[in-house]
Amino acid sequence: MKRKAVVLLSGGLDSMVCAALAREAGFEVLALTIDYGQRHRVELAAAEAIAAQLADRHIVLPLDLTRFGGSALTGGAEVPKDRLAERSSGTGIPVTYVPARNTIFLSLALAWAEAAGARDLFIGVNALDYSGYPDCRPEFVAAFEALANRATKAGAEGEGFQVHAPLLDMSKADIARQAKRLGLDAAMSHSCYDPAPDGSHCGHCDACLLRARGFAEAGLPDPTRYAEAAEG
Numbered sequence: 001m002k003r004k005a006v007v008l009l010s011g012g013l014d015s016m017v018c019a020a021l022a023r024e025a026g027f028e029v030l031a032l033t034i035d036y037g038q039r040h041r042v043e044l045a046a047a048e049a050i051a052a053q054l055a056d057r058h059i060v061l062p063l064d065l066t067r068f069g070g071s072a073l074t075g076g077a078e079v080p081k082d083r084l085a086e087r088s089s090g091t092g093i094p095v096t097y098v099p100a101r102n103t104i105f106l107s108l109a110l111a112w113a114e115a116a117g118a119r120d121l122f123i124g125v126n127a128l129d130y131s132g133y134p135d136c137r138p139e140f141v142a143a144f145e146a147l148a149n150r151a152t153k154a155g156a157e158g159e160g161f162q163v164h165a166p167l168l169d170m171s172k173a174d175i176a177r178q179a180k181r182l183g184l185d186a187a188m189s190h191s192c193y194d195p196a197p198d199g200s201h202c203g204h205c206d207a208c209l210l211r212a213r214g215f216a217e218a219g220l221p222d223p224t225r226y227a228e229a230a231e232g
Contacts, residue, residue, distance in 0.1 A: 002028040004118035005164070006109040009033050009055070011046030013189040013211060014167055017175050018124035019054045020182040021166045030116060031055035032109050036098070037066035038073050042199045046190035053188075061108060071098040072193070079194040081204035094132050094206065096193055102135035103144070110148050110161065119154065119161050126167040126175065128210055141165045172214025180220060187223035196227035203228040 005027035007019045023029050031054070033047040044060065051058035069075045072095040080095060102123065109121050125136035134140065145163040149155035167175055179186045191211045192201035201208045203226035215222035 002026060003120065004028045004030055004113075004116055005120035005122055006030045006032055006113040006116070006118050007055070007122040008105050008109055008124065009047050009051060009058070010124075011043035011048075011050060011189060012124070012191045012207075013179065013186055013214075014124035014126055014175060015047075016050050016054070016184060016186070016189045017178045017182065018122050018167060019050065020184055021178070022120075022122045022164070023054055024182065027120060027122075029055045029057075030112065030118060031058040032105075032112060033058065033060045034105055034108065035060055035062045036074065036101075037064045039079075040073065040190070040193050040195055042192075042195050043190040045199075046188060049188050059112070063104070063108075065098060065101075065104075068099065072096050073098055079205050081194075081202070082209075083206070092132075093134065096206065097133050100135065102133075102140065106144050106148075106163065110152065113161065114152050114154050119159055120164060121148070121161065122164045122166070124167050125165050126170050126172075128172055138165075138168060141168065171217070172210050173217035176214045176218040176220050180218075185223070186215075187225070191224075198227075200225045200227045202226070 005022050007022050007029050009015045009019055009031040019029055019031060031051045035044055066074045072079050077095055113121055141163050148161040191207040193205040193207050194202045196202060201224050212222055
């Protein structure tokens with residue numbers, strides 16, 4: 001019988017590759033997508049399409065984080081554009097950071113995992129994110145795993161949880177290569193923070209620029225539909 005794993009599936013390229021790696025490792029994939037009121041809601045449709053191919057079960061859980069605000073992704077603040085060099089310098093935390101998002105999401109994944117008898121969680125954080133987002137760093141992943149094993153009935157009874165972050169040390173180019181190796185249709189995924197009205201990627205936000213650069217550095221064609229060409 002397959003072991004179960006709860007995989008956080010946003011609909012982006014990283015989470016798509018993460019889910020495929022969990023499946024490749026032999027897990028029964030329980031995909032969890034959080035509808036948190038994000039402005040880039042087109043990613044929810046992408047998550048549905050990806051889950052149909054990679055997941056054994058998929059839950060889209062509503063959680064309105066717009067009530068808290070504090071992020072350009074959950075409020076009316078402008079999403080920064082054409083500033084990849086500034087972000088890469090590692091100075092400051094981007095306004096696209098959603099307060100405690102991965103802590104909240106992993107907590108929900110942990111709750112489902114314990115209820116479903118799963119002891120493995122997968123999250124698609126990676127090296128390019130943790131320079132800006134504190135909840136994408138290796139220390140966070142390790143700390144949450146320790147918390148999971150102290151804060152649950154299963155953990156108290158010796159059934160340890162493991163938080164897998166298989167993309168943690170990968171660049172976007174590495175992730176693009178993994179998508180190709182795994183036979184994934186990367187065009188199904190959605191990464192843009194500020195999509196055009198027709199759902200296409202804006203081509204200028206951090207997520208678009210990182211995505212475009214990843215495919216370029218990997219030497220792979222970029223299948224993404226951009227409203228304006230992204231220069232990776």
